[in-house]
Amino acid sequence: MTALNKSIEPGDSPDLTEERASGTFDTNAMAAVIYGSDKFAQRRREISEAISKIPELADSAPLPFLDRFGKVTEGSRKLSVILENIDKLIDPSSYEEGLHLYTEVMGMEGHPLALHEVMFIPALIAQASDEQQVKWLGRARRREIIGCYAQTEMGHGSNLRALETTATYSPETQEFILHSPTITSLKWWPGALGKSANWAVVVANLIIRDKNYGPHPFMVQLRDEDSHEPLPGITVGDIGPKMAFNGGDNGFLGFRNYRIPREYLLNRHAKVEADGRYVKPPHAKINHSAMIRVRSHMATGQGALLAHALVIAVRYSAVRRQGYLEDKSREVKVLDYQTQQHRLFPSIARAYAFIFCGFETIRLYDQLLIDVQNGNTSGMADLHALTSGLKSVVTYQTGEGIEQARMACGGHGYSMASYISEIYGVAIGGCTYEGENMVMLLQLGRYLVKSIEMIQNGKSRELGPMVAYLAENESEIDLNLGPNEYLKVFEYAARNQTWRATEKFQKLRNSGMSNEKAWNQASVELTRASRLHTRLYIMSTFINHVGSIVDQKVKGVLIDLLNVHVTYEVMDIGIYVQGLLSSNQMDLIRNQLYVSLETIRPNAVSLVDSFQISDMQLRSVLGRRDGNVYENLFKWAKSSPLNKTDVLPSVTQYLKPMMEKSKL
Numbered sequence: 001m002t003a004l005n006k007s008i009e010p011g012d013s014p015d016l017t018e019e020r021a022s023g024t025f026d027t028n029a030m031a032a033v034i035y036g037s038d039k040f041a042q043r044r045r046e047i048s049e050a051i052s053k054i055p056e057l058a059d060s061a062p063l064p065f066l067d068r069f070g071k072v073t074e075g076s077r078k079l080s081v082i083l084e085n086i087d088k089l090i091d092p093s094s095y096e097e098g099l100h101l102y103t104e105v106m107g108m109e110g111h112p113l114a115l116h117e118v119m120f121i122p123a124l125i126a127q128a129s130d131e132q133q134v135k136w137l138g139r140a141r142r143r144e145i146i147g148c149y150a151q152t153e154m155g156h157g158s159n160l161r162a163l164e165t166t167a168t169y170s171p172e173t174q175e176f177i178l179h180s181p182t183i184t185s186l187k188w189w190p191g192a193l194g195k196s197a198n199w200a201v202v203v204a205n206l207i208i209r210d211k212n213y214g215p216h217p218f219m220v221q222l223r224d225e226d227s228h229e230p231l232p233g234i235t236v237g238d239i240g241p242k243m244a245f246n247g248g249d250n251g252f253l254g255f256r257n258y259r260i261p262r263e264y265l266l267n268r269h270a271k272v273e274a275d276g277r278y279v280k281p282p283h284a285k286i287n288h289s290a291m292i293r294v295r296s297h298m299a300t301g302q303g304a305l306l307a308h309a310l311v312i313a314v315r316y317s318a319v320r321r322q323g324y325l326e327d328k329s330r331e332v333k334v335l336d337y338q339t340q341q342h343r344l345f346p347s348i349a350r351a352y353a354f355i356f357c358g359f360e361t362i363r364l365y366d367q368l369l370i371d372v373q374n375g376n377t378s379g380m381a382d383l384h385a386l387t388s389g390l391k392s393v394v395t396y397q398t399g400e401g402i403e404q405a406r407m408a409c410g411g412h413g414y415s416m417a418s419y420i421s422e423i424y425g426v427a428i429g430g431c432t433y434e435g436e437n438m439v440m441l442l443q444l445g446r447y448l449v450k451s452i453e454m455i456q457n458g459k460s461r462e463l464g465p466m467v468a469y470l471a472e473n474e475s476e477i478d479l480n481l482g483p484n485e486y487l488k489v490f491e492y493a494a495r496n497q498t499w500r501a502t503e504k505f506q507k508l509r510n511s512g513m514s515n516e517k518a519w520n521q522a523s524v525e526l527t528r529a530s531r532l533h534t535r536l537y538i539m540s541t542f543i544n545h546v547g548s549i550v551d552q553k554v555k556g557v558l559i560d561l562l563n564v565h566v567t568y569e570v571m572d573i574g575i576y577v578q579g580l581l582s583s584n585q586m587d588l589i590r591n592q593l594y595v596s597l598e599t600i601r602p603n604a605v606s607l608v609d610s611f612q613i614s615d616m617q618l619r620s621v622l623g624r625r626d627g628n629v630y631e632n633l634f635k636w637a638k639s640s641p642l643n644k645t646d647v648l649p650s651v652t653q654y655l656k657p658m659m660e661k662s663k664l
């Protein structure tokens with residue numbers, strides 16, 4: 001019996017045992033749905049089992065008790081143990097297995113290879129020519145070098161056109177000269193840059209004979225491969241502590257006329273010939289492909305973070321007893337309160353929805369990558385718009401859900417013993433990285449406005465499938481028919497808001513206002529349209545995915561969860577559907593939501609157990625699989641370094657003299 005499946009073990013809290021007994025489906029079968037296949041769900045369990053057999057992979061102390069230096073050291077220490085044992089742990093060629101291994105062993109705090117795997121290698125795959133890949137990709141995959149992705153500067157992150165770092169081509173020496181002309185041009189934020197990486201993909205403005213060709217990616221060696229000392233002309237270091245990711249070394253980087261060979265421009269798409277002739281890429285934004293990749297993966301990534309917080313909050317809510325319902329002889333599990341269910345269950349539904357929606361988005365990205373490698377860039381604008389909206393909505397809603405999960409754990413949720421604040425810090429980083437959320441919502445807004453303009457110009461037939469609904473007329477809604485009717489409600493809301501926002505923008509522009517000013521004055525309405533459009537996409541992928549499930553028990557509970565989702569989402573956008581739904585219909589939906597919360601209640605713990613997050617990965621006293629919270633909370637507090645002695649030096653030095661003095 002492993003510690004991961006839904007089986008009940010001796011010594012488990014009777015409250016959690018009772019919850020698991022009431023589950024109506026097999027959590028292994030649900031895990032197969034969550035992780036895409038039974039085979040991979042099984043591999044995850046095997047990897048967790050293998051990790052548990054290597055004691056050096058365990059945290060050397062609860063991570064919240066480590067200081068920054070300790071966290072950074074811990075990440076590197078564990079990395080070396082992982083690499084010594086890698087063949088025993090995973091299939092090293094599998095990205096997914098690697099991700100599971102790192103997530104479980106490292107926790108949330110970050111580690112030296114995070115950006116190497118997530119951005120550096122993908123940037124080489126997408127942007128390096130075949131010849132360049134022979135030179136660097138193998139070395140990167142074998143971890144002979146550690147890389148990062150250095151784009152953002154102290155002065156500019158969103159507006160890439162204003163980046164200041166230059167890469168000036170010198171035809172005489174056939175080199176690029178990298179230079180940081182100002183303080184604000186210092187690269188600032190790249191993960192693993194500060195202390196770990198010795199190479200970077202650096203985004204800099206390509207200058208040839210005084211002409212600026214805009215941001216391009218360059219492969220740049222930062223540190224000596226033997227001594228790890230920064231190379232002459234490079235200034236590099238750590239940017240200091242952050243809200244989270246404190247085991248990671250986000251860094252700064254400056255160049256003083258630093259020379260690299262002409263062949264170090266990543267030139268799969270754009271090239272500079274020896275004489276300085278520039279060969280244009282097939283699409284102006286093709287250099288942004290590493291960002292598109294991460295954005296495409298963010299729905300699944302954020303879904304997993306939300307799931308992590310919910311495993312903690314739901315299990316804890318089943319062992320936490322506080323207050324009474326009808327039976328006054330025993331306090332109830334707080335999970336039985338409708339308010340607690342309303343706080344947590346819609347988030348469980350969203351976590352599932354984000355993961356399923358992520359499958360579809362990753363599929364679209366993988367297809368785009370193949371198309372682009374074959375010279376077809378026609379799908380780039382669609383995927384850019386979709387992933388811009390998606391990363392914004394899922395990161396924001398994940399943050400909201402995790403914060404509700406924290407509050408659902410009362411006072412103990414505020415303790416680092418819950419680990420929820422760490423998950424929150426990591427998740428909300430996603431609202432900023434890979435494009436600040438408002439900026440990205442406006443990118444989608446731009447695409448939606450263009451879609452409306454196509455309809456206005458009689459080109460509805462040319463609209464892509466995801467925006468075709470913008471040209472439709474609304475039909476009667478019968479809410480007894482199930483999720484597809486709710487989808488129509490969402491289509492109505494997104495269509496209406498997109499038309500209103502576009503018309504506002506056009507009206508302002510037609511009144512003589514500049515395009516930019518009109519855009520700015522319509523921008524809040526445009527972001528609202530983008531959110532509704534994205535939520536519609538999430539809902540439709542959720543519905544489609546549930547429709548494709550074969551295991552009937554799993555499908556049954558996912559339909560119940562879908563009912564929570566659609567009713568909650570429609571209630572949440574009530575203001576946008578006032579013209580469509582009567583107040584009687586709104587009351588009906590509200591009641592359906594309350595009924596669906598009750599329907600899900602017996603399966604709540606099994607639904608979060610199905611994420612199969614081991615206790616090691618969970619790192620939460622409140623969320624432990626066995627539910628034995630209280631004795632472990634006391635043990636956790638006793639392990640605090642402050643409790644090593646009864647009397648602290650600070651008491652002897654400052655408080656005692658103060659109290660003594662007051663006695664006189």
Ligand SMILES: CC/C=C\C/C=C\C/C=C\C/C=C/C(=O)SCCNC(=O)CCNC(=O)[C@H](O)C(C)(C)COP(=O)(O)OP(=O)(O)OC[C@H]1O[C@@H](n2cnc3c(N)ncnc32)[C@H](O)[C@@H]1OP(=O)(O)O
Pocket residue numbers: 118149151152157158159160161191285288289291292294297298301380381384432433434435436439443446447
């Ligand atoms: C597996 C992963 C899971 C989890 C990750 C875990 C950990 C990782 C942690 C952290 C990593 C973080 C990394 C980073 O943050 S890297 C830095 C990221 N930086 C950004 O995202 C910058 C955001 N800014 C931009 O992307 C662009 O500057 C912006 C799109 C906002 C504007 O670009 P620009 O000014 O150049 O263009 P516009 O004039 O606005 O638009 C012109 C035109 O081009 C279209 N466009 C823009 N971008 C793209 C694109 N990527 N693809 C296709 N088309 C694009 C845009 O829509 C316009 O089109 P049109 O309207 O037709 O003219």
Ligand SMILES: Cc1cc2nc3c(=O)[nH]c(=O)nc-3n(C[C@H](O)[C@H](O)[C@H](O)COP(=O)(O)OP(=O)(O)OC[C@H]3O[C@@H](n4cnc5c(N)ncnc54)[C@H](O)[C@@H]3O)c2cc1C
Pocket residue numbers: 115149150151152155156157158159188189190191245250429432433434435436437438439442
């Ligand atoms: C945890 C973390 C990890 C990161 N890792 C990396 C990395 O590995 N590599 C890397 O290169 N970078 C990295 N970054 C940097 C990140 O990509 C940028 O911080 C991000 O793109 C936002 O840019 P900014 O900081 O310039 O924000 P700003 O653009 O300055 O945003 C400030 C405010 O201005 C608003 N704003 C800006 N432009 C507009 C506009 N046009 N219209 C309306 N409002 C606007 C924004 O909405 C926001 O409210 C990381 C950041 C974080 C937090």
